Amino acid sequence: MANSGPFQYGDRVQLTDAKRRHFTIILTPGEKFHTHKGLILHDDIIGMDEGSVVRSSLGSDYLLFRHLMVDHVLSMPRGAAVIYPKDSAQILIEGDIFPGARVLEAGAGSGALSMALLRAIGPTGKLISYEIREDHLDFAESNVDEFFGGRPATWDPRLGDLTQVTVDDLGGPVDRVILDMVEPWECLDVVRNTLIPGGVFMTYVATVPQLMKVMEGIREQQCFTEPKAWESLVREWKVEGLATRPEHRMNAHTAFLVWARRLADGVMPPRPQRRARK
Numbered sequence: 001m002a003n004s005g006p007f008q009y010g011d012r013v014q015l016t017d018a019k020r021r022h023f024t025i026i027l028t029p030g031e032k033f034h035t036h037k038g039l040i041l042h043d044d045i046i047g048m049d050e051g052s053v054v055r056s057s058l059g060s061d062y063l064l065f066r067h068l069m070v071d072h073v074l075s076m077p078r079g080a081a082v083i084y085p086k087d088s089a090q091i092l093i094e095g096d097i098f099p100g101a102r103v104l105e106a107g108a109g110s111g112a113l114s115m116a117l118l119r120a121i122g123p124t125g126k127l128i129s130y131e132i133r134e135d136h137l138d139f140a141e142s143n144v145d146e147f148f149g150g151r152p153a154t155w156d157p158r159l160g161d162l163t164q165v166t167v168d169d170l171g172g173p174v175d176r177v178i179l180d181m182v183e184p185w186e187c188l189d190v191v192r193n194t195l196i197p198g199g200v201f202m203t204y205v206a207t208v209p210q211l212m213k214v215m216e217g218i219r220e221q222q223c224f225t226e227p228k229a230w231e232s233l234v235r236e237w238k239v240e241g242l243a244t245r246p247e248h249r250m251n252a253h254t255a256f257l258v259w260a261r262r263l264a265d266g267v268m269p270p271r272p273q274r275r276a277r278k
């Protein structure tokens with residue numbers, strides 16, 4: 001699937017009607033898209049620029065754009081809950097996912113974070129994604145393959161339990177580790193053993209008890225910086241003259257993000273200085 005240029009066969013295209021309803025099709029030779037307002041021939045869309053309008057046989061107009069990664073993530077089939085785009089964005093920047101990085105991820109779930117990581121590591125990076133459930137790995141693989149139009153050469157999805165993984169299984173240490181699972185504290189030995197000094201570790205947990213447990217687990221390892229935790233809140237605004245105001249609805253909570261860096265071996269972490277209570 002191309003990312004830009006005129007539409008080609010194989011592109012995943014979003015059609016938007018006058019009521020802002022979305023319909024998604026994959027451009028296929030000879031195929032037709034049936035609407036309540038007549039037919040659209042896929043062949044008629046080939047060669048048009050993104051942002052063009054196609055007219056159905058009964059005269060309705062549809063705006064045409066390729067699917068963006070966010071559209072794919074929010075509409076793809078899933079076995080496990082996905083990391084939402086607002087949180088993937090935090091992980092890419094705060095986790096410092098750079099082109100050429102070697103990244104370890106678990107669990108692969110539905111593959112949403114894998115897609116974002118694969119884009120960020122570029123053609124010279126490596127992403128190893130562990131998933132303990134075969135049915136979830138199937139979702140991750142088909143979603144990622146569909147989005148990229150084939151299996152990225154930089155991706156190594158594996159069926160397995162991350163708690164059992166050694167640095168040799170990975171072919172050497174990794175630059176970044178990202179965990180999205182119910183019990184990330186069970187994997188902290190693996191994170192310690194596989195992450196390079198200075199490497200960034202991030203995990204994503206939905207509840208306060210999980211947050212407390214993983215923060216304590218990271219401190220007990222004594223090979224990480226003092227972990228920090230936060231959440232990101234994104235509130236859309238309606239901007240229409242005097243009606244300008246925040247939208248009524250928002251995703252108020254998805255999960256907490258936890259971040260720490262691997263210290264060099266044998267270094268005792270300086271304890272954070274807390275002010276004595278009066």
Ligand SMILES: C[S@@+](CC[C@H](N)C(=O)[O-])C[C@H]1O[C@@H](n2cnc3c(N)ncnc32)[C@H](O)[C@@H]1O
Nearest residue numbers: 080083107109110111112113132161162180181
């Ligand atoms: C919330 S989902 C991950 C979603 C994924 N980040 C995404 O964006 O699509 C959590 C996944 O972790 C997997 N998992 C839990 N413990 C695991 C372990 N020890 N090793 C590998 N995968 C594990 C679960 O089977 C589940 O599919």
